[in-house]
Amino acid sequence: MTLRDTIYRLLGLQPASATTARERLQLVLAHDRSDLNPELLEQMRREILEVVSRYVEIDLDEVDVSLETEDRVTALVANLPIRRAKAVAQPGVKATISLGVKGAGLAAGNAPSSPEPELAGIAEGTSDGATAAEAEQPAAQAIQPEPAAETASLEGSESLS
Amino acid sequence: MTPHRTRNILICSGKGGVGKTTLTANLGIALARQGVRTAVLDADFGLRNLDLLLGLENRIVFTAQEVLAGSCRLEQALVKHKQEPNLALLPAGNPRMLEWLKPEDMQAIVGMLAPSFDVVLIDCPAGIEDGFKNAVSAAQEAIVITTPEVSAVRDADRVIGLLNIHGIKPIQLVLNRVRPKMMANQEMLSVNDVTDILALPLLGLVVEDEQVIVSTNRGEPLTLSGSGSPAAQAYSNVARRLRGEDVPLPDPAKMGRGLRAKLRGLIKTKIFRQQ
Numbered sequence: 498m499t500l501r502d503t504i505y506r507l508l509g510l511q512p513a514s515a516t517t518a519r520e521r522l523q524l525v526l527a528h529d530r531s532d533l534n535p536e537l538l539e540q541m542r543r544e545i546l547e548v549v550s551r552y553v554e555i556d557l558d559e560v561d562v563s564l565e566t567e568d569r570v571t572a573l574v575a576n577l578p579i580r581r582a583k584a585v586a587q588p589g590v591k592a593t594i595s596l597g598v599k600g601a602g603l604a605a606g607n608a609p610s611s612p613e614p615e616l617a618g619i620a621e622g623t624s625d626g627a628t629a630a631e632a633e634q635p636a637a638q639a640i641q642p643e644p645a646a647e648t649a650s651l652e653g654s655e656s657l658s
Numbered sequence: 659m660t661p662h663r664t665r666n667i668l669i670c671s672g673k674g675g676v677g678k679t680t681l682t683a684n685l686g687i688a689l690a691r692q693g694v695r696t697a698v699l700d701a702d703f704g705l706r707n708l709d710l711l712l713g714l715e716n717r718i719v720f721t722a723q724e725v726l727a728g729s730c731r732l733e734q735a736l737v738k739h740k741q742e743p744n745l746a747l748l749p750a751g752n753p754r755m756l757e758w759l760k761p762e763d764m765q766a767i768v769g770m771l772a773p774s775f776d777v778v779l780i781d782c783p784a785g786i787e788d789g790f791k792n793a794v795s796a797a798q799e800a801i802v803i804t805t806p807e808v809s810a811v812r813d814a815d816r817v818i819g820l821l822n823i824h825g826i827k828p829i830q831l832v833l834n835r836v837r838p839k840m841m842a843n844q845e846m847l848s849v850n851d852v853t854d855i856l857a858l859p860l861l862g863l864v865v866e867d868e869q870v871i872v873s874t875n876r877g878e879p880l881t882l883s884g885s886g887s888p889a890a891q892a893y894s895n896v897a898r899r900l901r902g903e904d905v906p907l908p909d910p911a912k913m914g915r916g917l918r919a920k921l922r923g924l925i926k927t928k929i930f931r932q933q
Contacts, residue, residue, distance in 0.1 A: 513844035518808050519851050
């Protein structure tokens with residue numbers, strides 16, 4: 498480590514390289530393990546946004562859809578800040594969608610602790626779910642495909658279309 | 659050791675050059691010294707090196723190839739280690755064997771070794787192609803070795819996924835080339851980082867040790883001399899843990915580098931409180 502690096506680190510301008518290594522690894526392994534290529538992920542992201550946008554207005558600049566991994570379980574985590582519901586104004590509500598991609602036992606749909614919305618769980622995340630969710634609440638939606646091994650992640654993304 | 663159930667243990671890493679063969683050689687010697695009848699099987703037919711690290715390269719007459727072809731008996735191909743008669747090497751054959759070798763062949767070899775050995779260590783080739791698949795098919799359990807570097811950890815992760823698919827169990831981790839000082843400075847992935855990411859139980863921690871290079875130069879694995887070098891101790895402890903002994907894992911934060919470094923550290927810490 499050079500003197501410059503040391504000074505930068507002490508000033509908090511630069512994280513320790515071990516931290517960078519860990520973050521980069523976690524990201525790359527999440528992709529390796531799920532077998533999802535960037536194009537597929539991008540397509541899935543668009544389709545998720547499309548579905549969610551039918552119910553609520555999303556802050557498109559703040560949208561974050563990424564794969565995260567812990568304990569050899571990879572999760573698709575979508576953070577979609579909601580500007581307002583299509584019917585009623587609900588500023589500042591955030592919806593979090595978690596998809597269990599690989600392995601079992603991953604909790605889905607950690608809705609942040611906002612009091613108003615009830616959880617409207619859309620079973621398979623298809624557009625058929627629209628009827629179920631006609632109650633016009635802006636909702637954090639939990640979509641969870643059958644937890645299964647690698648191929649299920651692809652099927653899961655397809656069924657969203 | 660339970661009476662006669664041979665443990666076939668695959669030693670693999672995915673990435674090359676992280677210390678598979680060094681671990682196989684040292685673990686083989688350490689187990690033999692602890693009274694375990696051990697065979698080391700070089701499954702790296704393309705780039706064999708286990709013979710060299712064990713210092714047995716000049717004593718090879720027959721290889722796994724002749725054994726499989728039936729042109730010699732298993733006992734003729736096995737090279738017994740002179741100082742550690744509990745250890746025998748079954749050398750890899752000609753690289754051209756790769757063209758026809760199948761998982762059944764590896765299983766046949768391991769099956770032949772079973773009556774005379776308690777443990778068979780299979781030194782796996784790097785990569786995840788046919789050589790790896792052949793080697794995996796002959797094993798029931800595995801030791802994955804990696805270093806605290808992103809590329810090695812990523813490849814290890816890939817291999818662990820494949821081992822899971824093959825139903826290998828247990829899979830345990832050896833973390834090699836640990837540099838305690840860099841870890842303390844957070845300039846190297848920590849032990850917890852690696853075990854968390856790979857989600858495997860840790861079987862051993864081996865610090866970076868120059869003596870490893872010296873020992874490979876000589877063809878005398880570190881565990882052979884009973885040397886007190888940090889890596890030699892780490893390998894012996896891996897062997898003991900593998901046999902079910904409860905040996906506590908060292909804390910990298912407290913690892914010195916040799917006795918002299920420790921003494922120097924001791925003298926310094928009294929006055930300055932480290933560095």
